[in-house]
Amino acid sequence: MSSRLGSVSAQAAGEFADRRTSYAYRIAKAGQNMLTVALAQEFAGRVRCWAVHPGSLATAMGVPGAATRPEEAAARLARLLDEADPRSPRYLSLDGPELAW
Template structure:
């Protein structure tokens, strides 16, 4: 039986590239999208599209499609950003929404799929994160010149902590990685972003195929690992 990957935020950008990369690499893929757009996901026979919002506490449609099948790889790719603003104009609601999508969303998916993950022989959880979630890099001023929203930085730092907590809780059973894909040329990318999401998707599949046992791990695709 083919290995199975579940990918969130799969209708465009990196998510869509990941669906295509793993499908073309011989995996079965369940592509989770918030809206069921007709051409959102190229759908060969081994890709099933499921409508699911990672903020939802109901995963019945996803679990029905899985029907108890083991999940070898969960890629939490869905993300929420927010525009940069001055301190006095930052709405707390925007921060809470970003945390809900970027940190609580991956937690929900792991909870929904934990029996399926534990049924796989060597499961992996990948949380697609950002270098901007590094507390040590932010504290040293590495990214001080970037106009990044409080919501994005805070939620990605929370997501990184989730990765560490999951890795410790699931030690020896599920590998958990925080993966920065690079500066991607997508709708959410920075102005100077130039990396093709298809390149990042290929690099992630190479990492998954590498057999690396480190968990937790905070890595930047094609680069050195990042400081937490």
């Protein structure tokens, strides 16, 4: 599980400038995304490597007003894994389009 906050291009564009999310969290997710790309290159054609942003989840760590229950996000992820899409690496959101690295 990644986060859209790990997108270096979105950070550079200022998309999350108003967020109070810690630098450590953002940096960790960006590093995780880099690992996803490196693993996709190493295991090309054998393993699909995806960085997945689960969306705004209704958890203790989630943003106020988040409506997606973790169980629903897990079901969306399971459906995604069942797809035959061979692309790797991918950076995507369970509740939206592919994300920019």
